[in-house]
Amino acid sequence: GEMVKIVFFDKKDRFAVLQVSAIVREAIRQKNDRVCVDLERHRVRDRIHVIQCFHCQEYGHMSNSNHCKQKDSDATCFYCAGSHASKECNRKKEKKTDSIKCSNCAKSKNPNVKRKCNTHKASDNLCPSYVREKERMMDRTAGCEEAKNFLSSEGKRTTKKSRKGVICGTLNVHSIVNKTVGVMEHLQDQDCDICFIQETFLKEADTSKLQEIKDYGWNILSDPRKHRSGGGIAILFGKDLKLKTNNRVTKYKSFQVMEAVLSTKSGLVRLINIYRPPYTKKARYTECAFLEEFEDYLCDLANKPGSPIMAGDFNLHVERPHDHYPKKFLELLEQHNLHQCVPLKPTHDAGGTLDLVITTEELKKKIGDISIIEGATSSDHYLVRFEVGLETTPNTDTGVRKISYRNFKTIVVDDFKGYISESSLGDRKIWSSHSLDDTVQLYNTVLTELMDKHCPIIEKTVRERDKPWVDEELRVLRRKRRLLRELGAREKDQEEPTSI
Numbered sequence: 001g002e003m004v005k006i007v008f009f010d011k012k013d014r015f016a017v018l019q020v021s022a023i024v025r026e027a028i029r030q031k032n033d034r035v036c037v038d039l040e041r042h043r044v045r046d047r048i049h050v051i052q053c054f055h056c057q058e059y060g061h062m063s064n065s066n067h068c069k070q071k072d073s074d075a076t077c078f079y080c081a082g083s084h085a086s087k088e089c090n091r092k093k094e095k096k097t098d099s100i101k102c103s104n105c106a107k108s109k110n111p112n113v114k115r116k117c118n119t120h121k122a123s124d125n126l127c128p129s130y131v132r133e134k135e136r137m138m139d140r141t142a143g144c145e146e147a148k149n150f151l152s153s154e155g156k157r158t159t160k161k162s163r164k165g166v167i168c169g170t171l172n173v174h175s176i177v178n179k180t181v182g183v184m185e186h187l188q189d190q191d192c193d194i195c196f197i198q199e200t201f202l203k204e205a206d207t208s209k210l211q212e213i214k215d216y217g218w219n220i221l222s223d224p225r226k227h228r229s230g231g232g233i234a235i236l237f238g239k240d241l242k243l244k245t246n247n248r249v250t251k252y253k254s255f256q257v258m259e260a261v262l263s264t265k266s267g268l269v270r271l272i273n274i275y276r277p278p279y280t281k282k283a284r285y286t287e288c289a290f291l292e293e294f295e296d297y298l299c300d301l302a303n304k305p306g307s308p309i310m311a312g313d314f315n316l317h318v319e320r321p322h323d324h325y326p327k328k329f330l331e332l333l334e335q336h337n338l339h340q341c342v343p344l345k346p347t348h349d350a351g352g353t354l355d356l357v358i359t360t361e362e363l364k365k366k367i368g369d370i371s372i373i374e375g376a377t378s379s380d381h382y383l384v385r386f387e388v389g390l391e392t393t394p395n396t397d398t399g400v401r402k403i404s405y406r407n408f409k410t411i412v413v414d415d416f417k418g419y420i421s422e423s424s425l426g427d428r429k430i431w432s433s434h435s436l437d438d439t440v441q442l443y444n445t446v447l448t449e450l451m452d453k454h455c456p457i458i459e460k461t462v463r464e465r466d467k468p469w470v471d472e473e474l475r476v477l478r479r480k481r482r483l484l485r486e487l488g489a490r491e492k493d494q495e496e497p498t499s500i
Helices: 022-029 111-115 127-141 143-153 180-189 207-215 287-301 324-335 413-422 429-433 437-453 472-492
Strands: 004-010 015-020 032-036 040-043 166-172 194-198 216-221 232-238 245-247 255-262 268-277 307-313 338-340 353-361 371-373 383-388 398-406 457-463
Touching: 015 022, 015 324, 040 457, 166 307, 166 353, 180 207, 180 245, 194 268, 207 216, 216 245, 216 255, 232 255, 232 268, 287 324, 353 383, 413 437, 429 437
Parallel strands: 166 194, 268 307
Antiparallel strands: 004 015, 032 040, 166 383, 194 232, 216 232, 245 255, 255 268, 307 353, 338 353, 371 383, 398 457
């Protein structure tokens, strides 16, 4: 008996706009914002439509409405705020960006809003006046709590000085290489201090991508997969924290693991990032093989100092605790006095609690509510966010870092060509007898050895300089660019319909 009304349906882009009652919206939210149509599951998002008059550019009425205050006078341009119709604006046709002006922000009594009127148009969805009007509509709309929280988190982020504890997260990014901006801004929006990420797809030679991450104010400890493409794990952390990596970790075949130590006032905390890939033709390691190796790792971990916080993508359906392998896994944790803390809710868009947080009984008491956040990235995993009540030791060396580089100018090109010809790369029989993966590995190995010999890696300590140009305005523009990219990709992707 509850109201469900189809407002709009686009067959080309395959999405629909529905108007539902608050009870129906809450029922959909309980289903993890998914609805089933025939045999397909579709994602649901809140859509708040703000009505804007294209004559006076104000909100709450249409251009042909009697509520328009300028109905009998000249129109206001949404581009330059001039007294003419927007389609007749010469500045818009000439694309003069220095003439952009928002008429609504120019009329604002708030001096901070009024100061920003020359940074955007009246039709911009990041306009402060537009955001304020959208918040008003949300306050009048039942069942819109999630959208309210998201919008408020965009402009009212909690400062790190007022927080107690360390906010951590774990996320399988499925390649941070091609979605760096989305991932970094998503973590910043959630105020994360430390994040365990899996499937980074990073390589040892990706120094430019690592520097791009550091430009966002983060440090990174990366452990790439060396023997084949894909995979890789890393720990991202803020520059106000000091983490020390442990390079003496035993390597296992069925899963990747890396460790870092965080100094706190209550003692050492050992941060452990784990990624267990699913069974494939290239990685033929079953759940049984994983449990055997994971037990060996837990026995080794028991002899190390520091309380462990283990997080990552385990690819085990622990929401089904009576199944054979999840049951064995949970029993193994219990034997070592460890506890799985993530609530049994989907952490993957196909369902299943795959991303876990594991720690001791003592640290579990210090972990607050764990939230599973559907991210703004294109990853099929969700961000698992949790706060640990720990007081950290401040990092006093935030302005100093070590860099490594090669001085390629010392190489004599003709001589280096001769060295390559004399190496195994010059043997044509090897190229024809090896597979593609083996050939790529041989190519990288031989060239790295030659460069280490003729232009070795040089390490240098440098002091970082402040970047005054990375201000809030630039972050807003980066966020807008990311939104436009997502909209463009969504218009091209017609494989799966999107419900709004």
